[in-house]
Amino acid sequence: MAKDTPPRWDRRMQQRLARGEAAALGELYDRFASLVHSLAHRVLDDEEAADQVTREVFGYIWENPDAYDPKQGNLRSWVARLTQRQAVYRLRQTEATAYAETGRGSAEELEQKVRQASVAARADYIVTSMPAPLRAALELAYFQRRDYRQTAADLGVTEDEARRRLRLGLQLLSTANTRPLEGSSPPGYGRSL
Numbered sequence: 001m002a003k004d005t006p007p008r009w010d011r012r013m014q015q016r017l018a019r020g021e022a023a024a025l026g027e028l029y030d031r032f033a034s035l036v037h038s039l040a041h042r043v044l045d046d047e048e049a050a051d052q053v054t055r056e057v058f059g060y061i062w063e064n065p066d067a068y069d070p071k072q073g074n075l076r077s078w079v080a081r082l083t084q085r086q087a088v089y090r091l092r093q094t095e096a097t098a099y100a101e102t103g104r105g106s107a108e109e110l111e112q113k114v115r116q117a118s119v120a121a122r123a124d125y126i127v128t129s130m131p132a133p134l135r136a137a138l139e140l141a142y143f144q145r146r147d148y149r150q151t152a153a154d155l156g157v158t159e160d161e162a163r164r165r166l167r168l169g170l171q172l173l174s175t176a177n178t179r180p181l182e183g184s185s186p187p188g189y190g191r192s193l
Helices: 006-018 022-044 047-063 075-102 107-129 132-143 148-155 159-177
Strands: none
Touching (some): 006 022, 006 075, 022 075, 022 107, 047 075, 075 107, 107 132, 107 159, 132 148, 132 159, 148 159
């Protein structure tokens, strides 16, 4: 039997969740819990808060499986987007409360911290959502300090293909900081799931 393509798996998972299959939630959790927790921890820098965001994200998915729209991207990207939004929302709440209680800092510092965390989360989201060949090339180049020739050899592709993958991956990653910060907020920004 051929392995399901991700879109088919995504649709079947959504259908199973909509039917209330607890096993589907367990399977989804097994597949994406580390992604959700690491993205939340990246924004919040707090283990307990990341655990709470992880529970909130999977709770939201369980209660709202129809909120996922396959036309907007794959399930992994949707889960990462939910996590980013919830983690930024929680950071904003936590920092605003700390600011109100202590009076230390300013509203501008609060917003700057939230923006930095949002950009970091968006970068993580972009990396985790990009196609596996691009992600693999970036991981080899930046985490294992491989140049494009070594990356090509490790991936079994031509040097030109390795350069293309690295260039495209970097171009995608460079968009993490291009989201407009004033004016309209992205959907879900500044509010809970």
